[in-house]
Amino acid sequence: TVPNDWNSQYEDLYLYEGKIWYRRNFDFIPQAGKRHFLHFGAVNYECEVGLNGELIARHEGGYTPFDIEVTDFLKEGNNELTVIVDNTRRRDAVPTVNSDWWNYGGITRSVELLSIPDTYVRNYYVAMDKSAPSSGTALINAWVQLGGEDLASRKVTLAIPELDVEAQAVTDADGYAELSFKADPGRWSPETPVLYDVIVSAAADKVSDRIGFRTVAVKGDKILLNGKQIFLRGCAVHEESISQNPERVNTREEVEALLDVAQEMNCNFLRLAHYPHNEMMVRMAEERGIMVWDEIPCYWSIMWENQQTYENTQQQLVDMISRDMNRANVIIWSVANETPRCPERLEFLRKLIDKCREMDPTRLVSAAMEKRYIDREAGLLTMDDELLEYADIISFNQYVGWYDGSSDKCDKVVWQFPMLKPVLVTEFGGGAVYGNHGPDTERFTEEYMEKLYIKNLEMFSRMPQFSGLCPWVLKDFRSPKRHLAGIQDDYNRKGLISEKGEKKKAFHVMRKYYE
Numbered sequence: 423t424v425p426n427d428w429n430s431q432y433e434d435l436y437l438y439e440g441k442i443w444y445r446r447n448f449d450f451i452p453q454a455g456k457r458h459f460l461h462f463g464a465v466n467y468e469c470e471v472g473l474n475g476e477l478i479a480r481h482e483g484g485y486t487p488f489d490i491e492v493t494d495f496l497k498e499g500n501n502e503l504t505v506i507v508d509n510t511r512r513r514d515a516v517p518t519v520n521s522d523w524w525n526y527g528g529i530t531r532s533v534e535l536l537s538i539p540d541t542y543v544r545n546y547y548v549a550m551d552k553s554a555p556s557s558g559t560a561l562i563n564a565w566v567q568l569g570g571e572d573l574a575s576r577k578v579t580l581a582i583p584e585l586d587v588e589a590q591a592v593t594d595a596d597g598y599a600e601l602s603f604k605a606d607p608g609r610w611s612p613e614t615p616v617l618y619d620v621i622v623s624a625a626a627d628k629v630s631d632r633i634g635f636r637t638v639a640v641k642g643d644k645i646l647l648n649g650k651q652i653f654l655r656g657c658a659v660h661e662e663s664i665s666q667n668p669e670r671v672n673t674r675e676e677v678e679a680l681l682d683v684a685q686e687m688n689c690n691f692l693r694l695a696h697y698p699h700n701e702m703m704v705r706m707a708e709e710r711g712i713m714v715w716d717e718i719p720c721y722w723s724i725m726w727e728n729q730q731t732y733e734n735t736q737q738q739l740v741d742m743i744s745r746d747m748n749r750a751n752v753i754i755w756s757v758a759n760e761t762p763r764c765p766e767r768l769e770f771l772r773k774l775i776d777k778c779r780e781m782d783p784t785r786l787v788s789a790a791m792e793k794r795y796i797d798r799e800a801g802l803l804t805m806d807d808e809l810l811e812y813a814d815i816i817s818f819n820q821y822v823g824w825y826d827g828s829s830d831k832c833d834k835v836v837w838q839f840p841m842l843k844p845v846l847v848t849e850f851g852g853g854a855v856y857g858n859h860g861p862d863t864e865r866f867t868e869e870y871m872e873k874l875y876i877k878n879l880e881m882f883s884r885m886p887q888f889s890g891l892c893p894w895v896l897k898d899f900r901s902p903k904r905h906l907a908g909i910q911d912d913y914n915r916k917g918l919i920s921e922k923g924e925k926k927k928a929f930h931v932m933r934k935y936y937e
């Protein structure tokens with residue numbers, strides 16, 4: 423089935439790494455004045471695309487969309503589309519060979535054949551200016567990029583009917599136009615996730631989207647949404663369905679099930695780990711007023727010195743931002759997770775952060791970094807990654823009570839940070855098998871996990887600049903690194919709910935804390 427991974431669909435493909443061929447026949451009727459594109463939501467990890475026996479494209483990157491113009495390859499009547507997918511991990515790939523999540527292969531998101539006008543709206547960006555006040559009339563900036571032919575000197579219109587906006591501009595020689603205008607939109611926020619119909623038209627093309635308007639910024643050690651301090655009541659989540667046979671999320675119902683659990687926990691923020699999730703996830707979270715941390719799979723020991731690896735990573739970043747830059751709920755771009763500190767890594771990530779800011783000056787940029795002991799005996803902890811100089815927030819993963827001592831250690835450690843920026847704990851937690859009860863000193867019991875959460879929350883109350891947290895992780899998820907028989911059985915058990923959606927005791931600790 424497409425869209426879906428192959429591992430969850432066939433017993434004998436559960437562990438399969440390699441190539442799988444997909445073939446689809448379809449009828450086509452040519453239409454004058456139209457161009458035709460194949461749009462893939464994502465294919466993990468790389469693929470070759472053939473149409474009527476011709477190789478028309480290759481793509482690498484398992485979690486970002488791509489488009490292929492097929493106007494000249496289609497023929498009237500029956501057409502045969504072939505996609506060869508290969509999910510084999512590679513040392514020079516992104517992610518690399520070692521990651522703590524299941525390597526679900528396949529055409530994991532939808533495939534569409536789009537027929538659009540010869541001159542079309544290729545992309546657009548609409549955002550409230552960073553200087554906008556928390557209410558009232560504000561400046562809104564936009565750009566529109568046309569594609570196809572006859573791009574130059576074309577009139578572009580951007581309309582927001584509910585705000586009486588009808589802005590116009592004329593494209594330059596490259597089909598690019600900028601528009602700025604004033605309006606007084608209701609601000610998007612978790613409490614008021616208001617979205618407006620925005621219609622961008624040029625030549626014979628017309629594209630409509632639902633867009634929210636808000637500002638996000640940091641000021642000292644505070645995160646501000648629409649000029650007001652906000653605390654991020656978060657949770658980390660993998661793109662895996664709640665089921666006794668989990669799969670890559672690929673339906674609205676699977677997204678709703680995950681968002682329902684997050685909102686039952688009183689979350690207003692989700693860290694979409696460790697790669698861009700299905701576009702549905704971002705859009706449906708936006709409709710519910712859930713803010714999002716959007717991340718590329720630049721995870722662990724990437725080949726920092728390899729130029730192709732950098733270009734691949736940058737392309738995945740560009741594709742993530744191009745897809746989600748009009749989503750008001752995306753407030754933070756993340757360029758990495760737990761990457762070992764070295765000069766080549768710093769240079770690699772600094773360039774990615776520069777790319778983020780160049781494409782989108784309106785959001786925060788950071789990465790999930792790692793803690794360090796200043797004095798292990800004294801329990802003095804910090805997060806002084808040299809990347810902090812380029813990041814907007816001090817965001818890091820820490821596992822005091824799990825990988826680092828037991829829960830009581832939380833009482834003994836002291837945190838201090840080298841600069842005045844907001845602190846966001848992007849991972850903490852520990853494992854438990856749902857229904858496994860015992861003393862709170864025995865790991866993998868629900869009681870141990872519950873106490874670990876209580877102790878971590880107490881520790882955070884003593885953490886300076888504390889602006890938000892993301893328990894790792896919403897749901898038990900499949901990982902090739904989790905083999906303890908009877909305990910893990912291929913699952914990372916740090917979920918606040920089991921893979922079937924059963925709530926562990928720690929879930930209720932988080933629900934009450936956020937309440």
Ligand code: GCU
Pocket residue numbers: 522696759760819849894914916
């Ligand atoms: C790491 C990593 C996660 C991993 C988690 C764990 O911090 O970022 O991807 O699943 O720890 O060990 O459970």
